[in-house]
Amino acid sequence: MSDPKVEAINHFFSAYAANDVKGMSAILAPGIEWNIPGHHPLSGTKRGLDEVVSFFDQLGKAAFQAEPVFLGRQC
Numbered sequence: 001m002s003d004p005k006v007e008a009i010n011h012f013f014s015a016y017a018a019n020d021v022k023g024m025s026a027i028l029a030p031g032i033e034w035n036i037p038g039h040h041p042l043s044g045t046k047r048g049l050d051e052v053v054s055f056f057d058q059l060g061k062a063a064f065q066a067e068p069v070f071l072g073r074q075c
Contacts, residue, residue: 016056024056025049 008027015023034046034055042059046052 019060021053024053028052 012024012027015021015027028049030049032047032049032052034052036043036046036055042055046055
């Protein structure tokens with residue numbers, strides 16, 4: 001039996017890799033707040049789908065590639 005949280009994470013990153021904004025938005029809550037640490041132009045808290053999707057769009061323009069890493073036990 002797969003974990004629905006792990007499935008959601010995998011779906012999100014698959015959508016991100018495919019530049020599928022609609023797929024990413026289907027996973028994220030409308031009132032999402034995503035915190036990006038650091039002291040750079042992309043750092044800070046992104047509020048709402050538009051800001052979070054825009055953040056990931058900017059990462060894509062910088063050729064950033066994400067790979068999910070799980071720090072827990074999968075059953």
